[in-house]
Amino acid sequence: MDKQHLVREFEALLGSRSVLHDPQDLALYEYDGSIERGRPDLVVFPRTTEHVSEIVKIAYREEIPFQPRGAGTGLSGGTVADQGGITIAMSRMKKIEIDAPNLRAIVQPGVVNHDLSIAAAPYGLYFVPDPSSQKACTIGGNVAENAGGPHCLAYGVTTNHVLGLQVVLPNGEIIETGGASLDFPGYDLTGFFVGSEGTLGIVTSIIVRLVPLPEAVRTLLAVFPNVETASNAVSAVIAAGNVPAAMEMMDNTAIQAVEAAKHAGYPLDAGAVLLIDVEGVREGLQERVDQISGICRTNGAYEIRIPQSAEEREKLWSGRKGAFGAMGRLAPSYYVQDGVVPRTQVPALLRKIGEISAKYSVRIANVFHAGDGNLHPLILFDERDETLTERVVQAGNEIIAECIKAGGSITGEHGVGIEKRDLMALMYTPVDLQVMERLKLVFNPNQLLNPCKLLPATKSCIELSTRRRAAMKKPLTTGTPELNRLAGLPIP
Amino acid sequence: MVNEPGMLAIDGQIPDQLLVPDNADQVAGILKGASGAHLAVVALGGGTKLELGAPLEHASLVVSLKNLNRVLDYQPANLTVRAEAGLTLAALNQILATEGQYLPLDPPCPARATLGGILAANASGPQRVRYGTARDLLIGIRVALADGQIVRGGGQVVKNVAGYDLPKLFVGSLGTLGIIVEATFKLAPLPKKTGTLLASFRELEHTCRVASRVLTSPLLPLSIEFLNPEASTKFGMGNHPILAIRFGGIDSEVQRQLSDVNRWSREGDSLGVEIMKNDTAFWDRVRDFPAENRVVVKVGVLPSRIGETGQAAEEIARRNGLSCSFCAHAVGILFIALEGEDSRIAKVIGEIGQVAIAMRGHFMIQSAPRALRESTDVFGPRRDDWVYMRKIKHELDPNSILNPGRLEVG
Numbered sequence: 011m012d013k014q015h016l017v018r019e020f021e022a023l024l025g026s027r028s029v030l031h032d033p034q035d036l037a038l039y040e041y042d043g044s045i046e047r048g049r050p051d052l053v054v055f056p057r058t059t060e061h062v063s064e065i066v067k068i069a070y071r072e073e074i075p076f077q078p079r080g081a082g083t084g085l086s087g088g089t090v091a092d093q094g095g096i097t098i099a100m101s102r103m104k105k106i107e108i109d110a111p112n113l114r115a116i117v118q119p120g121v122v123n124h125d126l127s128i129a130a131a132p133y134g135l136y137f138v139p140d141p142s143s144q145k146a147c148t149i150g151g152n153v154a155e156n157a158g159g160p161h162c163l164a165y166g167v168t169t170n171h172v173l174g175l176q177v178v179l180p181n182g183e184i185i186e187t188g189g190a191s192l193d194f195p196g197y198d199l200t201g202f203f204v205g206s207e208g209t210l211g212i213v214t215s216i217i218v219r220l221v222p223l224p225e226a227v228r229t230l231l232a233v234f235p236n237v238e239t240a241s242n243a244v245s246a247v248i249a250a251g252n253v254p255a256a257m258e259m260m261d262n263t264a265i266q267a268v269e270a271a272k273h274a275g276y277p278l279d280a281g282a283v284l285l286i287d288v289e290g291v292r293e294g295l296q297e298r299v300d301q302i303s304g305i306c307r308t309n310g311a312y313e314i315r316i317p318q319s320a321e322e323r324e325k326l327w328s329g330r331k332g333a334f335g336a337m338g339r340l341a342p343s344y345y346v347q348d349g350v351v352p353r354t355q356v357p358a359l360l361r362k363i364g365e366i367s368a369k370y371s372v373r374i375a376n377v378f379h380a381g382d383g384n385l386h387p388l389i390l391f392d393e394r395d396e397t398l399t400e401r402v403v404q405a406g407n408e409i410i411a412e413c414i415k416a417g418g419s420i421t422g423e424h425g426v427g428i429e430k431r432d433l434m435a436l437m438y439t440p441v442d443l444q445v446m447e448r449l450k451l452v453f454n455p456n457q458l459l460n461p462c463k464l465l466p467a468t469k470s471c472i473e474l475s476t477r478r479r480a481a482m483k484k485p486l487t488t489g490t491p492e493l494n495r496l497a498g499l500p501i502p
Numbered sequence: 503m504v505n506e507p508g509m510l511a512i513d514g515q516i517p518d519q520l521l522v523p524d525n526a527d528q529v530a531g532i533l534k535g536a537s538g539a540h541l542a543v544v545a546l547g548g549g550t551k552l553e554l555g556a557p558l559e560h561a562s563l564v565v566s567l568k569n570l571n572r573v574l575d576y577q578p579a580n581l582t583v584r585a586e587a588g589l590t591l592a593a594l595n596q597i598l599a600t601e602g603q604y605l606p607l608d609p610p611c612p613a614r615a616t617l618g619g620i621l622a623a624n625a626s627g628p629q630r631v632r633y634g635t636a637r638d639l640l641i642g643i644r645v646a647l648a649d650g651q652i653v654r655g656g657g658q659v660v661k662n663v664a665g666y667d668l669p670k671l672f673v674g675s676l677g678t679l680g681i682i683v684e685a686t687f688k689l690a691p692l693p694k695k696t697g698t699l700l701a702s703f704r705e706l707e708h709t710c711r712v713a714s715r716v717l718t719s720p721l722l723p724l725s726i727e728f729l730n731p732e733a734s735t736k737f738g739m740g741n742h743p744i745l746a747i748r749f750g751g752i753d754s755e756v757q758r759q760l761s762d763v764n765r766w767s768r769e770g771d772s773l774g775v776e777i778m779k780n781d782t783a784f785w786d787r788v789r790d791f792p793a794e795n796r797v798v799v800k801v802g803v804l805p806s807r808i809g810e811t812g813q814a815a816e817e818i819a820r821r822n823g824l825s826c827s828f829c830a831h832a833v834g835i836l837f838i839a840l841e842g843e844d845s846r847i848a849k850v851i852g853e854i855g856q857v858a859i860a861m862r863g864h865f866m867i868q869s870a871p872r873a874l875r876e877s878t879d880v881f882g883p884r885r886d887d888w889v890y891m892r893k894i895k896h897e898l899d900p901n902s903i904l905n906p907g908r909l910e911v912g
Contacts, residue, residue: 111714112804112834134718156663167661169670170638185886191802191834191863193624193635195881196909197679197891201637201670205663225720249579251602251691290722294755350659352580382661383580422661430664437664438654445653445898446666452893464665 011072013051020054023064028055028102039079039097040482043143045345046087046428048475049482050077050097057102059176059184059214066212067182069096069458077460078212080119080151083143085346086427088155088207092475093461098212100150110135113220114173114190119150119213123157126218135220138165141423142331153213156205158423160256160330161287163381165221167423169204174217177203177210180459190217202449207425208460210453224289227255228299229323231315232306236281237261237376239310241356243284244380246305248353252298256287257381258330261360263340264375264388271336274329275322277313284311284380285330333377334388341373341390345402349413350422353383362412363387370405372398384422385413411436426464428475434466512544513552514872515561520546522566526586526644526652526683529565533681533903534650536563542906545681547619548590550611550793553869554623555676556880559907567618570683573597575658582641582658584686587618598689606633606690608785610793618682624674627789628725628748631717631833633690636673642686643669645679648899652683660688671894677905679898693750696724697760698781701767702742702774706730709745710809712763712770713832716747717805721759724748726832727788730812733827733839737787742773746788748781791829795839797847797870799854803863805834812836814857822846837868844871848878855882881910 011019013031020029030036030053040049051074056062069076075095082089091097103118106126110133117126123144127136140159141147147157153175158167165171174188188200203210234240240259247254260268260283265276276283284306288298303314317323329336337344351359360376363385367374378386387409391402410420410433420426420433434443447465451457462471510520518541523529536543541562567588575584578601585594591612595604608627609620619625621643626635633639642656645668655668672682703709706728713726729737729744737744745767749759760777767775778784792798803811808830815838819826824842838854840847851867851874858865859882867880888911895902895911 109804111718111806113718114804134720156667158661158663162661166634166638167663169667170634179890183886185890187887189862189864190804193626193674193800193802193835194864195674195866196888196911197675197894198637198670198673199887199890201667201673204670205667222718222720245579248581251694253581253691290751291720291755291758293758294752297752297754350661352577352582352659354577354579379661383659384661417658419657419659419662419664421664422659423663425663426665434665437657441651442654442665442668445647445651445668448897449666449668449671449894452890452897 016072017052019068020052020065024054024056024061039082039099040091042082042084042087042089044085044087044090044427044429046090046092047479047482048090048092049094049478050091051094053097053099055099055102059178062098062178062212062214063182063184065096065098066178066180070181070456073456073458075458075461078150078154078208080148081122081146083147084151084155084427085348085424086421086429088425088427088463090428092428092463093471094478100148103214108133112190115218115220117149117216117218119148119153119216121149123147123149123152130220131223134223136223137218138162138171138221139168142334149216149218150213153204153216154206154208155423155425158379158384160258160379163257163379164253164255169201171219172200172204172216173219175200175203175213176215178212178214180211180454180456188217207427207464209450209464211459224255226290226292226295228288228295229317229326230286230288230299230303231317231326232284232286232311233277233280233313233315234282234284234311237360238357240282240284241360241380243306243309243311244356245354246309247302248381250301250305252302254286254302254381255289256285258285259283259376259378259380260330260333261376263373264333264377267336267339267375268329268333270339272329272332274325276329285326330377337375337388337390340375342392344388344390345406347385347387347406347409348421348424349410349418350382350384351413351416351418355416355418356380356383359385359412359416363409366405366408370401372402372405379422382422383418407433428463431464432466512546512561512564513558515558517544517561517564519562520564520566522569524569526570526646529681529683530646530650530652532563532565533646533648536903537648537650537901540901541903543903544905545618545622545677547588547616548611548614550615551619551623551625553871555908556910557872557876557907558905565681567616574684578603581689582660582686583689584642584658584684585617586684587682588616591615591617591620599692602692603689604692605639605687607636607639608789610790617685621673621682621685622675622677628727628785628831631726631831632722632724637670639687640669640673640685641688643672643682644684645672646681646683648680648901648903653680656686658686676908678895678909678911679904693724695753695756696748696750696781697756698746698748698778698784699760699763699767700776700778701745701772702734702740703745703772704742706743706809706812708771709743712766713745714806715766716763717832721762722749723759724750725785728808728812728830728832730816730828732825733791733829736827746784748785788829792837792868797840797874798868799838799840799851799865800868801836801838801854801858801863801865803834803858803861805832807861807863808832808834808836811857811861811863815854818850818853822850824850844874848874851878855879859883
């Protein structure tokens with residue numbers, strides 16, 4: 011079937027405002043938050059589970075690759091149309107049902123993470139995972155990537171808060187896994203689907219756990235002369251039996267960027283800061299804050315600031331959450347890694363990152379979830395400088411290799427996607443990867459759903475994506491997305 | 503490796519051989535041989551859950567993991583531990599306690615229950631209200647597969663999204679996908695103090711109202727447990743429904759929270775309230791309740807439906823002349839013990855199951871003699887997702903040598 015027929019078939023199913031096929035429109039959907047690119051041939055916007063199932067059946071029949079997409083904030087290319095095909099944009103499926111007495115919500119995948127917590131707030135509840143992109147990213151994307159966030163230290167990541175799913179499988183079949191109650195017998199398919207990066211099925215409804223808002227929160231900003239002392243303090247706090255709600259680190263480079271962009275109130279002369287949230291019931295909180303402050307001081311903190319107002323606290327946190335965006339103050343682009351190491355290895359890894367930065371002459375800022383050992387080195391560069399870009403990628407890979415050597419992981423929350431698919435072999439044995447591949451084929455036997463992601467790329471993956479990427483570099487025939495937008499032309 | 507002649511029956515099946523491997527590679531070697539010869543293999547930990555699941559079809563080889571009992575890597579400052587699957591929970595927690603930490607799982611019989619068995623059975627206890635279950639604490643796993651290969655999933659770090667979440671697949675798999683040889687867990691600091699409030703009520707519904715208030719409040723209980731009147735009687739604590747709530751942490755936190763629930767219980771028409779300082783023995787009994795009764799059904803429903811479900815179960819049992827005692831975690835898990843004539847028990851299990859299903863919950867037989875499990879639906883109705891569970895089973899164990907019959911996915 012040619013593309014025009016396919017467009018008509020989708021328009022008949024979804025309506026003409028729910029199908030995009032002009033190159034200018036498609037160009038908006040060729041990227042996510044990573045450095046990967048891949049333009050889909052069509053973008054469709056389902057509104058119901060049945061729509062998704064019908065779309066998938068058509069794609070399956072026509073043997074066209076297809077991939078789901080939330081807000082496109084992903085950081086590993088998980089939603090990039092590497093092999094072209096149909097991108098199924100879930101943004102119009104955004105219903106929320108809250109069941110407050112049972113601490114549950116049933117949400118559609120297009121619901122924005124922060125909107126769920128806003129909807130739950132009147133009941134005194136919230137959704138724990140809080141990726142920095144939470145004002146844009148969707149719950150469907152959070153499920154696909156098993157998203158984390160600063161406040162996952164004490165209460166766990168997305169998988170710990172997802173109890174049941176409705177999934178459209180790559181053949182169009184609709185199944186339910188898990189449910190609103192706990193411990194459904196049988197294999198934990200819900201747990202297996204969370205974090206599968208949209209390679210096993212397309213999630214169309216999600217039962218999540220909500221959590222009561224803490225009664226009291228105290229935020230500490232501990233200021234250190236360098237990253238080494240700050241990371242020693244992190245280990246010491248945990249070893250002393252404290253698991254704060256969040257424990258985030260920024261180094262001096264990151265502070266410079268954040269202050270330039272946000273004026274959040276971080277001291278410009280600090281070698282490193284720890285931003286710590288301590289939560290719980292009011293009684294005992296001061297004792298915990300004092301204990302953590304004491305440990306920070308013993309480990310070299312020369313100043314502890316405790317914000318006295320909600321605004322002051324909010325400002326510090328918005329600085330942290332906006333840190334990636336603030337890098338624009340230092341360089342046009344950044345390449346962010348997501349390696350994880352055991353908490354005790356953080357100081358050693360930060361030293362290594364310093365060495366790698368010098369070796370490749372690249373500037374690196376560190377903003378990360380110190381309490382989890384989840385590093386986020388941001389390697390700064392300018393895409394127009396091709397030799398620099400090459401060094402950046404090499405430096406990134408070397409950092410990841412060091413994380414693996416330290417007993418860690420190539421990714422803590424951003425996912426494998428396209429970007430890290432070939433790094434999987436650093437972390438897993440051929441047997442491990444074969445088992446993953448076999449399990450993938452149980453659900454996705456034709457590999458039409460989100461192909462060439464999460465597992466090492468095959469030769470045919472590389473060939474097709476290289477050809478398609480070369481074609482993307484050709485100029486578009488009419489206008490640009492920006493011009494269309496300015497001209498008020500329809501962009502969904 | 504010790505090779506002992508068959509000596510013990512597993513769920514009524516007499517195995518040909520009991521093998522006691524010393525390490526993971528030997529476990530894998532056994533599976534490789536068994537796969538080629540199509541021999542049914544049963545992994546054995548502490549033997550605390552042999553009556554869990556559907557009847558075992560055959561058992562040619564029993565593989566005891568008792569010699570895989572080493573702690574492989576414990577770094578207190580990382581709050582993680584990696585250990586072999588045959589280590590008992592009690593032995594592990596004894597080691598962790600020296601650093602003021604623990605694995606916050608409290609399934610029945612910790613002195614015998616092994617890490618591998620707890621994972622395979624998805625065993626948990628009252629403390630799940632605060633810390634969740636094995637799926638929430640497991641961060642890495644090594645499993646010997648039916649073909650004799652060893653697969654690793656997850657890792658040593660608390661946050662990791664590299665590849666599919668293999669560890670999840672093995673939690674609750676009842677030994678049907680592979681033999682777990684090693685596991686890595688997140689740990690928690692041991693609470694410095696604990697305190698428990700016991701409140702008795704005239705009606706179960708009153709108990710539920712107070713529990714719901716606690717559950718949706720910012721308080722951070724370790725456990726919230728209901729005992730129905732017959733369970734209270736078994737515990738020697740009168741004959742009324744009881745609500746038990748446990749807090750842990752530093753003293754001021756515990757005192758403040760106890761005082762809140764004390765007030766809420768009184769406002770909620772409790773008959774009497776008691777604060778227990780030495781609460782360990784009580785919670786050990788609650789923990790072991792599912793293991794100390796001959797026939798136990800596990801029901802999962804929404805927290806708001808616990809009272810209704812429990813009352814329906816009591817009523818069904820009464821109508822059929824059975825005694826019915828239950829302990830329930832306020833997050834929506836009931837362990838219902840039934841006593842009486844077996845033919846009636848089978849009928850009652852079916853009816854209780856229907857109640858659970860009608861509430862969009864589920865049930866399974868947690869423990870019962872083989873004859874009862876042969877005549878009763880152990881897991882309740884299957885949805886379409888079981889088709890894919892079967893496909894996973896066939897992919898990883900095509901000859902169905904692993905615990906055949908246990909999960910009815912063969």
